[in-house]
Amino acid sequence: MNALAHPIIESTELTKDFGRTRALNDLNLKVSDGEIHGFLGPNGAGKSTTLRVLLGLIRPSSGTVRVFGRDPWVEPVRARRDIAYVPGDVSLWPNLTGGEVIDLLTGLRGGADEALRRRLITDFEFDPRKKSRTYSKGNRQKAALIAAFARTARLYLLDEPSSGLDPIMDAVFRAEIQRVHQEGATILLSSHILSEVEQLCDRVTIIRSGTAVETGTLADLRHLRRTRFRVTGLTEPDRLASLPGIHELSIDGTSAEFDADAGDVPALLAGLSALGFDGFSASPPSLESLFLGHYGQATPEMQ
């Protein structure tokens, strides 16, 4: 794998100021050829700003950006030639129908694959004859997704693409992601929906206040975090607190829930056995806990 040597997207110390507000602050982002890369952060962290920089729509204040090895601000049209983009807040032309919007956007990229267009409209259960002003948020998102997937691209920039979709449509969306992924495309998926990123992505970059605070595979990131334990039928629940490496303990009668750091798990299991219990479950660290750890509210002591 020398994909990392030739990344599709590479930003180095990317900074963007809007007046006195610093939207991006020395952001480093590297997306390799053929990967599905999760771009995770809360609202206002700078995800959409980053995508706009990648599209060459706004100019970085400092730092460098390369998309397909080109500077998107200097050569925006060349950089965008192989990109399909789905904005976070899809705004369509009110008096154009959904079908016309799809034809417009694919037409501007060189024309749709007709068979693909038909299949996507069926799969997404989309009515292309309705005027855009009558579409709900989910339907506007579908129009943008169909337009993006109806013509093959090398890079898909998707800004919170499934936030308006119901679970069934979300499954259709995932299937499309898998399809273009298998065809070798690179996908940058921005999201604050953790399960979405967790299920789809190979690697993740977590962004906070315009800075990438963490990057790596999900496995890489998991070692940082705690496992969640649920134990029932404890004979001596009061003695739990004395065990090593327990956090966020809550006891309810003879049941208890708590988190534990990965390194403390062997000693903890031994201690639990000594205490005696009848039921036990452990869930792997969810991205939720990763996320909350980074943004603070739930586990402030981890900062």
Next chain:
Amino acid sequence: MSGLLQLVRFQAHRDKLVLPLWVGGIAVLGFATATAVATQFGDTPSRTAIITVATSSPAFLFVRGVPDGTSTGAVVFFQGYAFTAVLAALMSTFLTVRHTRTDEELGRAELLGSTPHWRSAPLIATLVLAAAANLVLAGTVGAGFIAAGLPVLGSLMAGAAVGSVGLFFGAVGAVVAQAMPSGRSANGAAAALVGVSYLMRGVGDAVGTPGADLQHVTSSWISLLSPIGWGQRSRPFTAADPLPLLVLLAAAVLLASASVLVRERRDLDAALLSRRYGKERAGLGGGSLFGLTWRLQRSTIVGWCVGAGVLGALAGAFGPIVRDAMSGSSALQDLISRLVPGVHVDAVDLFITALLGIVGVLAAASGIQAVLRMRAEETEGRAEFLLSTPQSVERWLGANVLVAAGSAVLVTIAGGTAAAVGLGLSGTAPQRAGYLLPAALAHAPAAFVFLAVTALAFSIAPRLSVPLGWGILAVSLVLDQFGDFFGVPGWLVSLSPFRHSSAMPVEDFNVAGAIALTAVATALALSSVARIRRRDLTA
């Protein structure tokens, strides 16, 4: 009740910049007119002279209104009323549409609709705000006239006339907003009604009956079809009659109640004129920037063309009637030959020239509006989506500027053609009909300058492009129409592009002027294309 007041305060807060600008601008125009009349036409003989000239010129009557005596106040009202009334009407329609249909279209109304107010509360709040704004406007305009030294009663009455027209059109805007599906189409339709109102008043005044003393003109019944005509009939400085204003207010209350009734009975987002379904596939050009731009602007351009066509048809068809009306008065004929010795300028030509001049203004406005469409596309996020495709921002700007220029040309063609057809059908001087299309087209180069300036503003200072585009048009219009009258220095007046258009058929075609305007417009447009890449898309 307190909930309603809260809504009024909230809407007023959103307008805290816009409304004072409108009210202040209109009042300043009124005050400037009053002081200019007082200084330039300080004595009765000079006022009598200008009023006599106006009485003898249907074009003058069409554009300004009917003279009503030679007192300073009467001359001020004659000079300033029609324009101020149009501005008050536009201020009010924009106000009501902004807080009703536009809010609904953008989803803000839904958010408010979830709060415990009854359905039409936001609309009633808007109507209250419109009433308050026009009350303040009436007071400010009246105060301006009093400050300029005009009689108190007449000043207040003149202010009330302007405010009544404003209030009436505020209610019109509220009704139109119930029917139209989008803020943009509601604004367009309401502004068109303001235009029709101005036209009907113009026609009614132009074919009115001049008094024997040549100091009064009595409007024909046609001007009764126009709320602006009703306001004029209050004759504030001569026979102060509040009855026409009371009629306007009653009509406003009726329209406002109608809008509230409709709002109570319809769903949120429902509109009378809204199509839910359309074509499944894009037509020819539906996959190109140029095709999209044309598609988005098509109906607006048709609207401007219809406006120009109506104006042109009026010019052609009414020209001969105007002459007939005048040839009945030998005193008028004498006067004209005394005023314009040597050169014989036909009354029909003067009338047509004035109306084609307005067609030129419409062409400029259509171009500015077409360019400013880009700003809406940018702020509403569609430009970002569009420019995520491998299309350059220069192409996008270029397509929009070309469509804007095409719009300006089409508007002049519509006006000129309709004028020629009207003149031809009326059966007088058909040989001159062929001259009218070029006469209208002669106004296109000035329109190019306006739209190119707007494009440059969009490239360099996008946030200011909307006020700049319309502001430059308004200032140029005031300079052109009132510049000499206000005693503005000549070099400043000559900054108005309208000054360099040829007022055909009265004037000859000014080749150098047309070339210069086109060259300036081209240079501005090219620099806007060159500058657009330097800035962020600020969506």
